[in-house]
Amino acid sequence: MAACAGGPGSWSENILDYFLRNNQITTEDGAEIIWYHAANHKSQMQEALKSAAHMIEADVLLPSDGSEHGQPIMAHPPETNSDNTLQEWLAEVVKSNKGIKLDFKSLAAARASMPLLDIVKQRLQCSVWMNADILPGPNGSSKVVDANAFLDTVTSFFPDVTFSLGWTTGWHPEKVNEGYSWTMVKEMDHVCSGLTQPVTFPVRAALVRQSCSQLLWLLKRSNRYSLTVWTGKNDSYPTEDLLYIRDYFNKTQVFYDILEPQSHEFRQAIGI
Template identity: 25%
Template structure:
């Protein structure tokens, strides 16, 4: 069974100083950190790449994954491992076999499906992420796999997208969950969704929560990303009110930066929308160019033949 979705998160904890602060802060109940292959600057051997705690595009950190696990081994805080590259997965799982003695939950997190604003391929497709993680869980005692490891699954998104999550986005994730029997083989699944994107169509998750929420092994976490402006209290309240209205407030958590006052919230919201108009227009232009250019090349070749 999953812990309560109502956690107090330390977000993108990617340095020794940030991790130390999060561990010592009694108000923090869960720690999230990004992982990619890079250089551990605290090590004398800087030539070899290893899993480090860093957010793209950074490739160096004073906090390796091994050190991260050692530092958190005795603290009773949940950990979310936000895996950014599939190359990280084997060494991460090897380290977990050696280092993990935690009683709290460890979430394997990755964006495994394309989503609003980022349609196309994903760096970590479902098989590359889920198969090795499930193989790792098979090496654990059943009680450990069911009580200490969960999946946090998301879509690649951009908060500037005009459109929200679609029913097809959600049904595809449901298919993945069922195909890999994730609810049966782990403590459960958390669907990670961007606040601004979800705000465009919050009801898209209603049926999924109704169907799978009864198992107590599926939750939703609504987040804002690193580098993304805080959301307004209006967006936050609308999302919170929606899930309270359908009786799912105990299945939905938030890891969001919220603007400190209404004026700043309005400025941030308008800024993201304005930037989104330009961004979406540019995307549409280049998409059109990509469609037209091959046809123009064909016409040019035909004209040359004539």
């Protein structure tokens, strides 16, 4: 397996540029990037490393005993335990040529993780995204991660990183689900307008079609901005929504971290 290659600052390199330069994709199109979602446990991590995925997404939290001195582990709530620590996860991932997106579930998890990432920084020269949900969003009920503290924590170690900054969201099968409001996108722009790093906004696939005007406005605020469309495990939405999103936005500004069967149907429909 080829290890990451690149120079200083490549953590902020656009992933399309990175994977094009390494001949892993053929065109400047966010839909070409293949994702492996929630590569948390050791078995999922190994599967992700062997897969065709370009980007591996995983979740970082502190163990359920609540100790701030505990080792960060790889798990997605409601799980609070794992057979994989962040340290073990990084030791395997640095041997690959995959980009990574780390989703921090709390400020404490982010603070505990930065020194571990710092140790492997020279060996981790692929694209690295740091994610947290920093603002309340449509139907969101989870606790947000304090935006300024998260940004300060990450940039104090890694000033050249790609941020993935999202909203807490929910989706309910029995009711009309409203999308991202003007207030939500303007608040996000306010948080991000002073940043110099690339920022991608993770948006929930089932909520994007009804928010296209707001999200397009947000993308137009800076050429450093992009969207990453993701799906909840039990969300229901038609593949047509993904095709609508693809037609509405610039293909270089939208990535698709989506689950099956939509991922296969979507890629087939657009000829990738």
